[in-house]
Each structure stands twice: as C-alpha cells, then as structure tokens.
Amino acid sequence: MVDPLPLVRDVLDKQIYDVNDAKVGKVDGIVLLPRKGRPPRVLAIESDIPCALGRVWRPLRRCAERLQEWIAPEIAGPTTIGFEHVVKSGIDVQVGIDAKRTNAFVWDAWLGHIVALIPGGKGRGEKGE
Amino acid sequence: MAKRANEIRLEDLLGRRVRTADGRNVGRIEEFRARREGDYWVVTEFDIGPNALLGRLAARHLGITWPGRNRGYRASWEQINLDDPRRPTLNCPVDQLKQLR
C-alpha cells in the first residue's frame, strides 16, 4: 500500500509548477469537503495572497481582499486548482494542467501592461543587450 | 471552481485543539494524511500533538523529539468529528487512538 500523503508537510506552502514548468504560486490553502460517514475529500489547492496573509493574521485576509478588489475588481480572486490535477508533491507541487487556463497569471499580466508603458519595460532582444 | 457551502479550509483546522466529548484537551491537529480513492484524494488520518509538529518540521532529522510518554496521536477520519470545524472533537475514547512515537 502506498504511504499516505502528508498534506501539511508535502503540499501546503509548496511551490506550484504547471505542465510547462511555469511558477504558478505557492499552495496558500487547501480546500476540504467534509462528508457524513465518509472521509473528508481533498477538493483543491489555492494560491492567493489574501489566503496566505489570513493564515498569518485573520484580519489581514479581509484587508488584502478589499485592496485587490479596489485595485482590480475584475481579476481579484484566488487561483484554485482541483486536487485531482496534482501529479507530484514533495519539495514542489506539480499540477498536470497548463496554468494559463486558470487565473494564475492575471496579476502579472495586468501589471505587465502597466510596466510595458515604462521605457524598457517591454525590452528588445535579450534583457541586458 | 464554484465554492460549496460546507467546504472548509485545511489551514483553518491546522493547529485547532481536539477535545474529547467531555471537553478534555487531546492536542492540536498538526498533520492531515491523505490517500487516493479512485479519482479523488481523501483525508484518512489526522496527526495530533507535538511529535506530529516536529515530524512536519523535519526537526526529527536533528534528533529532536518531544520528551515524555505522551508524544501525540494518530486519529483515523472516523474518530474525529468535524461538524464544527472550529471545535473538532473525538468520536472515541483517547485510548483508542494510535500513539505517535
């Protein structure tokens, strides 16, 4: 029988990589579904700054959520990946999907549009040339 | 993924005190052990107590263990009641829990 997976030691707080080896974020939260008469199901992993900050101090979660909603309400929200997509875990968590199909990169993309307006933000050729 | 009403967060349970039915403290939840069941993963066991924390921190590589006889427990899923996630309780007597070494 395969050893059970320790979720706190091997999943929570770990770096998430997708099928393209892109950094998706850290596992800031794990969602469980308690079920009557059956073991709780592990539903999903979440990557979300408010979730991470809320684990440090609960009021920070609400502050961070409000700040995100104020800055960009159309993109505020956690990145949630179904646990069935978790392929491997240990030092890192590998998920078997392309994270571009999720909202994992929306903040980088949104901020990237602003950064691209600053001279040098988009760059030409290799960086540093 | 739409949020279901009765979803709970693992990190909200992590560190919560588990008590017996009559209110005695058993220890804090420090680890959740999951197994694959078909397409899904399910939590099959909960580690409770200080040795579970040390194991999670890999501090045992440094030879650090909790002193004393009571180093923690491993409870299977049916031995813990999560109806109120803020106050998890045991469904069985403490002596039915597996002791962690």
Add this chain to the structure above:
Amino acid sequence: MILQLALGIVTAIGGFIDVGAIATTALAGALFGYQLVWAVLVGTLCVILLTEMCGRLAAVSHHTLADAVRERLGIRYFAVPLFLEVVVDTMVLAAEIGGVAIALHLATGIDYRVFVIPAALALWSVLWFGNFSVVENGVAFLGLVAVSFVFGMWEMRPEWGDVARAAIPSLPSRDAAQYWFLAISIVGSVLQPFLLNFYASGAVEEKWKIKDLWMNRTVAVFGMSFGSLIAVGILVLAAVVIGPRGMHVDSFEQAVFTLVAPFGEWGLSLFVASLAVACFGAGADLSLNLAYLVSQGFGWNWSENLKPHEDARFALVYSFAILLAAAVVMFADPLKLTMVTMALNGAVAPFIVFPLLIVMNDKAYLRDQTNGLLTNVLTSVVILIAFVIAIVAIPLEVLGG
C-alpha cells in the same frame, strides 16, 4: 570555468564591502585602533559558513533560502523574517543610496541630497534594463577599486604584530558600551541577512548544479576572505591615520583620510570611487533581494534575466523599494542610518539563520549533501552569537551608538 570562478570571487568581494563595512570599520579603527579586527574575522567566519550553506542549498535543490523557509516552516513563521528583512533591507538600501550620494558630494562639494534621486534612478535603471550578469559582474569588477584599501594598508606599514594580535578578542580598556556596540555593528555589517538569500538566489539565477558545489565553496571562502581583507584594511588605515590625530569619524569626510594618507591626491578619487561603487553594488543587491524575498515568498515568477513585463510583480517590488529608500535617505543622515541598520542586521539574523539549520539537514532538499556534525555545531554557534547580538543590539545602540 576559471573565469566563472574569478567572477564569483569578485562578486563575493563586492557583496562584502558596502557602506556599512566602510563606516563601521573606519569608526572602529579611529576609536579603538586595531582592537576590533577580531570582530571582522568573527563576522567573516560566520558569513563564509552561512553563504556556503545557502549556495549548497540552491545548487542541490534549486530552491533559495526564502523558498525553503516558507516551504518547510510555513507562512506563519516565514512572515516574521520576511517582515523584519523587508524593513531592515529597505533601511540598508537607503543607507547605500546615501553612500553613493555622499561619494558624489565628496567629489563635487555639492550637498549630497542633490544626488539622492539621480543615484536612485541610476540604480533602478541598471536593474530595469540590465540582466543578472550585467548587474553582478559589471559592478563587481568596478568594485575592485576597493582593493586600494589593502594597498593603502600595506603602504602605511602598520605594526603587523599588533594587527595579528588583534585577531584574538579582547576586552576594551574604556568606553565599553561603544566598543561592544561597534563590535556588534561590524559583525552586523558583515553578516548581513540579505546576503544569504541573495547568494542563494544568484546561484539559482546562474543555474548552479551539484557539479558546481566546489565552486560554491571556493567562492564563499575566497570571496568573503578577500572582502574581509579589504574591511581589515579600512580598519587598520583608520587606526593608523585617523586615530592618532584624535579625529572621530562623524562623517565620511573624515574617512577620506584613510586613503589620502597613503596615496596623496589620488586618495580622494580612490575613496570616492570605492565608496560609490561599493554602495551602488550593494544597493543593487539589496533591491534585487527585496524583490527575490517577496516573489519567492509568494511563489511568483522571478528572475533578473526576464524583461520587466514578464515578471511585473518582481520588477515593481524592487522599483518601489528603491523609491521608498530614496525618500528615507532624503530625511535621514546616511552615516547615522548606516550605524543603526548595521546593529539591526544583527538583531534580525537569528530569525534567518535558525531555519537555515533546519533546512540544511533536510534530505528532501539536500539529498546526500546535508550538513555534517561539525557544520551543524558551527552553525549552532553562529545562531547563539546571532541571538546574543539580537538581545544586546538595541540596548547597546542606545548606550553606545
């Protein structure tokens, strides 16, 4: 490979010498002669041990110290060193930008505040438009001008026997609070927490692997040792040149004499160049480290080799940090800021070194390259030193700063 090694050593020298090392050693030499050489050596031994471990962690696991601390100890613990390091690193960054501005003031006579914004802008531009090699290797080679302190020390022919004897710790004969405050500040200026994660991040940027472990050890030992030699050079020069004249190093203007005495007119140019480049390089390292810390802590995409729009959050963190630091130094005296932050470095160190010990014994990260018994014992001693510094730093700052 030799070139890579040389670059690594030069970069490590550059990371060692900054406004803190220059200010604390110059002040120590002026007030207590050679007596605090041992503090430089203690800090150097500590930083060699710790940077070697951070480089090993990065080469084997391809994870940095910030990654490993978050992943192994969780966000609740990680938040503490993250917060402390962000605050202290921003203050040190302000001091480094101030150091560049002071250097330009020494060269031109114009108030240093005029140069704060241009210095900050130049720093930001190098990071925004350059890549990791340009930032590190380019600045590091320019920073070799600081070797003039070693040549200056040689030129002034100090009593080498007395210098050697000062390698052994001694008690002060006067001004004990100030003596120990300076000792802690020197150790804090050498054992700067930002160096550890920055070194590991650089190793990941340079894609170090297990086969590079020998280079990691060589760079850590020789790079930090040569940097230490420069710091000792500054201290000895201050002891020989400034101390006997009864001068105090209240400002960088007095520290200039450390190179004017051996080199005459050229001394001012050499001091200005050394201060400017050392501070600029350290400023670049600090800015990047702030971005590394936050990005690695939250799992964002990060690399100085990516264009800013490709890792926008990373680029915006260092941009904002430089802006904030420039604002701080407009209102704070750079030398006073330097002395305060070097002591604070010491206070923050235990929160970063302690988790390093845990991580370095984790086979999941280090495989068969975990710490041996001797390394664990030595690291525990460093943690003890760091805790003592953390406890006494603030009181000593009040009493002796």
